[in-house]
Amino acid sequence: MTTKKNMSKCPHCGIEMKKWMPPEDSSWDRLYHFVCFNDDCPYYVNGWQHMEQNYSQKASYRHRYDPHLDESGPLPVWSSNAHRGRIID
Numbered sequence: 001m002t003t004k005k006n007m008s009k010c011p012h013c014g015i016e017m018k019k020w021m022p023p024e025d026s027s028w029d030r031l032y033h034f035v036c037f038n039d040d041c042p043y044y045v046n047g048w049q050h051m052e053q054n055y056s057q058k059a060s061y062r063h064r065y066d067p068h069l070d071e072s073g074p075l076p077v078w079s080s081n082a083h084r085g086r087i088i089d
């Protein structure tokens with residue numbers, strides 16, 4: 001069986017993403033998302049600079065993909081360790 005595109009890989013760095021459970025109080029559903037937890041990912045690295053320059057915030061975001069809705073978007077983070085406790089795979 002072949003898939004058209006491997007959506008479990010980050011489009012920014014090409015590294016396999018982790019399965020991640022959203023917090024209970026988030027607006028997302030209870031199913032896992034894929035999140036790129038690579039600290040060298042250009043999306044994440046550039047995010048720090050972008051947030052600092054545009055919003056004067058010490059924050060960034062990681063690439064997130066929801067395989068159930070087929071939607072991707074940013075997952076805001078405040079440190080390298082943020083959200084790592086919710087990785088399930």
Ligand SMILES: [Zn+2]
Pocket residue numbers: 010011012013014015036037038041042043063
């Ligand atoms: Zn990445």
